[in-house]
Amino acid sequence: MTATTDGSSGVVDPGATSASQTTISIPTTTTAATTTAATTTTATAAAAPDVRDAARLAVERATENLLARQDAQGWWKGDLETNVTMDAEDLLLRQFLGIQDERTVQAAALFIRGEQREDGTWATFYQGPGDLSATIEAYVALRLAGDLPDEPHMARAAAWVRARGGIAASRVFTRIWLALFGWWKWDDLPELPPELIFFPKWVPLNIYDFGCWARQTIVPLTVVSAQRPVRPAPFALDELHTDRRNPAPLKPLAPPASWDGFFQRLDKALHVYHRIAPPPLRRVAMKAAARWIIERQENDGCWGGIQPPAVYSLIALHLLGYDLEHPVMKAGLASLDRFAVWREDGARMVEACQSPVWDTCLATIALADAGVPADHPALVKAADWMLAEEIVRPGDWAVRRPELPPGGWAFEFHNDNYPDIDDTAEVILALRRVAHPDRDRMEGAIARGVRWNLGMQSKNGAWGAFDADNTSGFPNRLPFCDFGEVIDPPSADVTAHVVEMLAVEGKAHHPRTRRGITWLLAEQEPSGAWFGRWGVNYVYGTGSVVPALTAAGLPGSHPAIRRAVAWLESVQNDDGGWGEDLRSYKEPGWAGHGVSTASQTAWALLALIAAGESGSKATERGVAWLAETQLPDGSWDEPYFTGTGFPWDFSINYHLYRQVFPLTALGRYVHGEPVFPTSRS
Numbered sequence: 001m002t003a004t005t006d007g008s009s010g011v012v013d014p015g016a017t018s019a020s021q022t023t024i025s026i027p028t029t030t031t032a033a034t035t036t037a038a039t040t041t042t043a044t045a046a047a048a049p050d051v052r053d054a055a056r057l058a059v060e061r062a063t064e065n066l067l068a069r070q071d072a073q074g075w076w077k078g079d080l081e082t083n084v085t086m087d088a089e090d091l092l093l094r095q096f097l098g099i100q101d102e103r104t105v106q107a108a109a110l111f112i113r114g115e116q117r118e119d120g121t122w123a124t125f126y127q128g129p130g131d132l133s134a135t136i137e138a139y140v141a142l143r144l145a146g147d148l149p150d151e152p153h154m155a156r157a158a159a160w161v162r163a164r165g166g167i168a169a170s171r172v173f174t175r176i177w178l179a180l181f182g183w184w185k186w187d188d189l190p191e192l193p194p195e196l197i198f199f200p201k202w203v204p205l206n207i208y209d210f211g212c213w214a215r216q217t218i219v220p221l222t223v224v225s226a227q228r229p230v231r232p233a234p235f236a237l238d239e240l241h242t243d244r245r246n247p248a249p250l251k252p253l254a255p256p257a258s259w260d261g262f263f264q265r266l267d268k269a270l271h272v273y274h275r276i277a278p279p280p281l282r283r284v285a286m287k288a289a290a291r292w293i294i295e296r297q298e299n300d301g302c303w304g305g306i307q308p309p310a311v312y313s314l315i316a317l318h319l320l321g322y323d324l325e326h327p328v329m330k331a332g333l334a335s336l337d338r339f340a341v342w343r344e345d346g347a348r349m350v351e352a353c354q355s356p357v358w359d360t361c362l363a364t365i366a367l368a369d370a371g372v373p374a375d376h377p378a379l380v381k382a383a384d385w386m387l388a389e390e391i392v393r394p395g396d397w398a399v400r401r402p403e404l405p406p407g408g409w410a411f412e413f414h415n416d417n418y419p420d421i422d423d424t425a426e427v428i429l430a431l432r433r434v435a436h437p438d439r440d441r442m443e444g445a446i447a448r449g450v451r452w453n454l455g456m457q458s459k460n461g462a463w464g465a466f467d468a469d470n471t472s473g474f475p476n477r478l479p480f481c482d483f484g485e486v487i488d489p490p491s492a493d494v495t496a497h498v499v500e501m502l503a504v505e506g507k508a509h510h511p512r513t514r515r516g517i518t519w520l521l522a523e524q525e526p527s528g529a530w531f532g533r534w535g536v537n538y539v540y541g542t543g544s545v546v547p548a549l550t551a552a553g554l555p556g557s558h559p560a561i562r563r564a565v566a567w568l569e570s571v572q573n574d575d576g577g578w579g580e581d582l583r584s585y586k587e588p589g590w591a592g593h594g595v596s597t598a599s600q601t602a603w604a605l606l607a608l609i610a611a612g613e614s615g616s617k618a619t620e621r622g623v624a625w626l627a628e629t630q631l632p633d634g635s636w637d638e639p640y641f642t643g644t645g646f647p648w649d650f651s652i653n654y655h656l657y658r659q660v661f662p663l664t665a666l667g668r669y670v671h672g673e674p675v676f677p678t679s680r681s
Helices: 046-067 085-097 102-115 131-142 153-164 170-180 194-198 212-227 260-276 278-297 307-319 328-335 355-369 377-387 421-431 439-455 493-503 509-525 536-550 561-570 598-610 617-630 657-671
Strands: 340-342 348-352 643-646 650-654
Touching: 046 355, 046 536, 046 617, 046 650, 085 102, 085 348, 102 278, 102 307, 102 348, 102 421, 102 657, 131 153, 153 348, 153 439, 170 439, 170 561, 194 212, 194 328, 212 278, 328 493, 355 377, 355 421, 377 421, 421 439, 421 493, 439 493, 493 509, 493 536, 536 561, 561 598, 598 617, 598 657, 617 657, 650 657
Parallel strands: none
Antiparallel strands: 340 348, 643 650
């Protein structure tokens, strides 16, 4: 489908949907008058017995579909779709290193062209507004593939870019890529020196003040920034500048007494330092950065299991003299090919990350909730695979928790440096659903994961995703960091998953669990919802928190839970489903509003069912919507992005979300609340 764009505001009409979905007006306030959606009788709201019969049939179909998707090794993995900057930067890396091959270039170009919208732009999520930086990077990638500036699709893109300020208005990371080829001046980029690697952990702006994903990107970029390389550009990009003579207009400085003003002046000082930095010190700093990078390369050659740090690490090491045949470089380049998804039409899409651990634990929970026996071979095989993925050595998290023994799970196939607090909680919940024959092995892994999760609690009583107390406000203020989140503070969704896991483990009254519950109750929005950091958005946050609170012993009558139920009922769509647009991260009026999706409807249902609302009209209508929109093969269609890497800035369509969450919700509707056959509670 082609989005309908409101040129005055950049807002896409969420009413441009398939025939089976209800048109939704753009909300104007967080308390838009949508309460009638919870009580209006529609064709979707059938009598309860019919709804239950439809739900049972949907569960059977979805279970069969999900079982058929399991890999022979025991894991599940859906595609992780982001946006074309991954594909564009992959081609730019290959151009920089001189390793282009025509098949890869043309396959990437085919995918990028297919994602362009009618107005010439590229968005960062389905039916989102055109994004300037994504459009510039996609345009440059197509130029590398041979598309000419006067071709209609290229001319439309260039005109749109110029109308919005040209290259000068793009984000820092885009201009870094352009500077590598002389399309932008290094002097006009923020400075970040490699000497940052020497800062001890108690000094502000040390590398461990950054979130793990930002840390892995920034360390290699300090080397690139110090080297300031320029490869001969294969063509000019004059058509993307608004003023070819002065492409980088000076921006006024903020007042010196303000934080913005301070960091702007700090950046100017760092530019001066770049010119006078003692060469011996700079060489030692870059060597230290190289050691740091190499020490964190995973066994599969990647860095942190995600594509961006791998790309920048390869550039940095190449600049420091590592040739393409060096084992570190060869392994790193080989790992990038594993991020590529080749489609039937010959297009090549690059995943920013891969999610097998996350997908596998969610799939295991979904199948168990659907009534698959705890000793089913598929579940035992999944548990075997998850147990083999346990991380038993320290990583960067130990900088702040040096005495904490390791344990837990990461998100990806290979990422031993950065186990994930969220994944660890959900893996434990999944393992507890399986009757594994090696009980001692499973109990040992669970005990280590629980201990590690407890030890990673932040001072405020909540949990972040990868680190404890990663809350410094300074990194976000650097001019260099103008894109996405660069710190990892606690969030309601991660905290909720940990609290739920601890409750299942018999620790509902543990002091750390109670502190987490207290934090969650304090974080509830006035509307009754909770913010969603890693899923879109308030529907995800609320769908995570309510089941956690009830698992920990709060009754459905608790005021916080009643407020959450009332909010979910108030934002239910007329078709019976729930949806929330990514614009809710920027515009409060979008909170809880958007086209109905399978995953978001499931999140809302998980909260309602946990709150004791299985027999409510809102729940029945939501279940009916899932049953009616299920495809004949037992799956659901979901082009909308309901996951996030960074709220708003980097959005994700987890292709398995549309399967695992609806099956979980329908399973709990049909079979009741989860049963943990091996629980120690």
